Each structure stands twice: as structure tokens, then as C-alpha cells.
Amino acid sequence: MKKILTIILLLGNFISIQAQITELPNGNVGIGTTTPLDKFDIHQGGLTLSTPNQGIGYGKNLNGITWVVDDDSAGRISETAAAIRFLGTSNWNGSTSPSLLSFETIGAAGEGTVQRMIIDHKGNVGIGTNNPFDKFDIHQGGITLSTPNQGIANGKNLNGITWVVDDDSAGRISETAAAIRFLGTGNWNGSTSPSLLSFETIGVANSGTIQRMVIDHLGNVGIGTTAPDSKLTVKGKIHAEEIKVDLSVPAPDYVFKKDYDLLTIAQVQQHIKEKGHLPNIPSAKVLETEGVDLGLMNMKLLEKIEELTLYTIDQENKIKKLENQSSKIEDLEKKIALLIIQLKK
Template sequence: MDGNLDELMIYSVRSMFSGSLGLGTKNPQSKLHLVSGSSSVNPTNAFSGDLIIQGNSGGRSFNSGASIEFVIPANADGETPWGQARIITVAGNGNSGDATGKLILGTRRMFNKGTGTGQDWNYGDDLVVDGSGNVGVGTTIPDAKLAVKGRIHAEEVKIDLSVPAPDYVFEKKYALLSLSALDKFLKSNKHLPGVPAAKVMEREGFDLGVMNMKLLQKVEELTLYLIEKDRQLQSEQNTNRLQKRQIRSLAARLQNLDSKINKHSKR
């Protein structure tokens, strides 16, 4: 099909044909081939659901790459923000901050209408897969393979270790701090050795796998302290039992000596 306009409008018609359909081209290279400009396939009602296939300029892409959007506009008041809901966007790379090779699933998105280049997108509750393969939930700028802004509820979480498990604590060559040295460190620093201070964790967060291994290390150190204290306690108990036997022996000897003295004095 060829014409002066880069659009095809179909009004409640079922079309069945074989071959290829070209819009803006006389030589379609696929079943549906759209060429040139800001081509789109839209219903006649501008405020119902849309399927938009966009090129390199105009519209909501702001000179970003090609994209496919499924949109349900919420309202179209000329001066108020234009709300959209239930959005799926597949955006190509380009110079817009919104479109850098992303797949975006969102429940709402507000577009502040205006003229020129001052328009602004505000996302909410989005899932984003960016061009680097990073996935963001609740954030449009994931800084890791999975970035979640909000709570996570799971039955099980498995973490591959990036640091060795701290069984080295039980090696003979491990330098375990004495309790007196530990006491001195705690009074000076207000946190355990090797564990970040509270202000650092509040500012930078912490690696869950690394922190779990650090906590396990402290549990193992605590186990060694308890074993040492138990050894000291056993030694003290043995000493006490020995001293009790010695005291009983001395008491018996004194009693025997006292008896002999009494007999001698009666003579």
C-alpha cells in the first residue's frame, strides 16, 4: 500500500491476505514494514490503548532510539500532567535519559506536558531491564545485576561466597585477640574488630555475603573464648578440689595433734 501519509487506519475490519504490507515503502521486506518518520499504529481514539513504533525523532522519545510502547493514558487535560498506566516500553539506545536500551514495565508514569524540551517523565513501581542487563525493581537506574528499592519477601535466599568461610579461625596459627586487648579495642572504637562502624554501614550499606561471613567469624572467635574460659574454669575447679582435700587433711592432722596435746597436759 502506498500513499502520501505514513499511516494505515483500519476501522473494525478483519483483513485476510497473503504477502507483505508496506507503509511508506513500495518494497516491503517483511510481513509488516514501516519506513520513515514518526510512524505509528494507533486506534482512532487517541486516549485508548496504543501500540507505538517510533523512529529517531519526535513524540515521547525525544530523539532517543526506536521503541515500542503499550500505553493506557489516564487523562488528557491540556494543562495538567498526563498520567499513563500499565506501561510496557521497549526502548532503543539514544541520547534521552529515558531510553538507553531498556525494557520497562510500569504501573504508572506521569508526563508533564509542555512545549519544547522541558517535558519530564516520572516513573512509579517500574521493573527495568537496562542495556547492560541490569534489572531494577522500584528504580529506573539499577546499579547492579538486580537492584531493588523496597522490601524483599522470599522463602529462601542462596548466596555464592565471594570471600572464604572463616574456618581458618580454628587453625593453630590464627591470632586470636586476648580478651583484655578486645576490651581495649571496644572502648576505643565502639565496634567489633573487622566489622564496619555503624555510621559506615548507614552511609554505604554492606555486602550481605561478606557480613554473614564476618559474623560467623565472630561467632567462631566467641566459641574459642568460651572454650578457653571453660578450660580455665575446669582448672580452677580441679584446684579447688585439691585445696579442699588438703584442707580436710590439715584439719584431721590438727585434730589429732590437739588430741595428743590434751592427753599430755592431763598427765
């Protein structure tokens, strides 16, 4: 009697299972559906592994993994305190709207899962943001390397490197005694306000980092100043073996041309008396207030040297002429002296 009951129960279960499983001629198998869309299609149900605390299921709070790819809502692969969520508005096999892969973990007690990282429909990865602008976008956070005393992190006093590219505050790449700071009020991909790249080092003890060099939004570099007004602005001394300056004005060889209007010494003297400086040279007051353009000033000084050369040549010619005249006068004086002697005889 017991054997007959067992056979009846097994046969009933077999018939029940057969009624829930569909196999199409194309090889697709469906459980809970008569129209399986893929090789294995489970509809309105889940699949649980027999291994303890391991499973694949839908809508179950398992210690294992929960996985759903849903038509028009959120799918989730999750453990007790973590989830991978598939977000989209259409089927996996061809969404007409952007999809999103969200990685989540449990936050504070009762908070539920909190989004930690996403991969959007463009393949951009975002950590701390659900709208990454590039292939890897970290927002309000950092990266720390596992090597001791070496790291990339935000807001941490590491011996390694601290690096942040933030939306509207300061990011920093720093070591214990140095920093590279990104300053701006807009997004990295297109700030609407001026940005600044600041290079800093530690000053005296406990003084914090001090700005040593900046690159502003115009590409101007400033050393010792935060407001460079040229491609390179230095507030302090420069020590170099050689400096080459490209000319923006013509070299003053025009001074040696025949049509050059060379002032007379008397005219130069009058200009100095009236103005207090050489012609075509800025006054001391102008130089103090506006600074010195090395290229332009060197050309002006060369102009004066060439003018002095012309004055010297002119003086040399006059001196030779005077010497010649003096020699002739001496000869005449000797001849006159001889004539006087002869007359006295």
C-alpha cells in the first residue's frame, strides 16, 4: 500500500512539473512561461541553489545572491548588505532609453542600500556620482593606493599623494610637504568661472602649504604671485645661465642709414635739460610704474650706443681735422720764426 502511494505522489509531482516547464522547438526552455525568450527563461519566480546560504532568486532576502533583469523596473544582484542594480526603461536585449548598472551597499541602520558606484550607458564609471562626465569620475572622494605611505585620497594627511578634481571646491595632489591644488567654481569638463592650478610647499613649521607657483585659466604662469598678467610673471629674482628674447621691434641698424635724423649734441643737451632723460628713453618714473620691457629696452639702449658711435666717429673726424690744422699752424709758426731771424740779420 505504501509503495502504491509513493508512486502516485511521484507521478503527480512529475505531471505538475511538466505543466510548468515549456520547451520550444528552437531549444528555448521556460519555467513559469509558455513563451521563453532565451535558452533559459524563468518568469515570475526565482532559482535557488541547494548550497546553504547561496542562491539566485527574485524578491528574496537571501544570504546569497539575488539577480533580476527586469523589463521596465529595477533588477538587483544583492547580498545581505550589497546590491548590483540594473536600471533601465526597456528590455535588456535592446533598450531604447539609457540604462545604468548601479553598485550599492547598506548604509546606516534602516537606511537600505546606498549607491556607491555606477556604470552608465556610455561606459562611464562614476564613484560618488550618478552622472559621470568621463570614463572614470570620482566625486567627493579619492583613491588610496595600498602601498604604505603612498596614496591618492581626498582630505587625508598621507605621506603619499592626495588628488581631487571636484565640482566647486579645491582639489589637491599633495605629499607631506608639497601640494598641487585645483581651484575653480565649475565642473572640470567646462568651468564657467576662472580656474587655477596652484603648486604649493610647506613653509615654516605648522604654517601649512604656501603657494609658490600658479597657472591660471588663461595659461599664464605666476611665480611668487597669484595674479600673473603675462605668460610668465615672476615676483622675485631670476638666476639663469642664458636668456633668449625674440624681438618684437626692429633692430636699430636704421641709425646707420644716411637718412637717419641724428640729433646734434646741442639738441640732446637741450632735451636732457628739459626732460631729465635721454631722447626716446622712458623716464625713471615710467620705468618704476610700468616696469621694463627687456626686448624693447635693449633695442633702445642699442640705438643710443649706435648714436654714440656716430657721435664718436664725427668727433674723431673733427679731431683729425684739428690735428691736421694744428700741424699746419706749427709749420707756419716755424717758417715765420725763420723769416724773423733772417730779417734781423
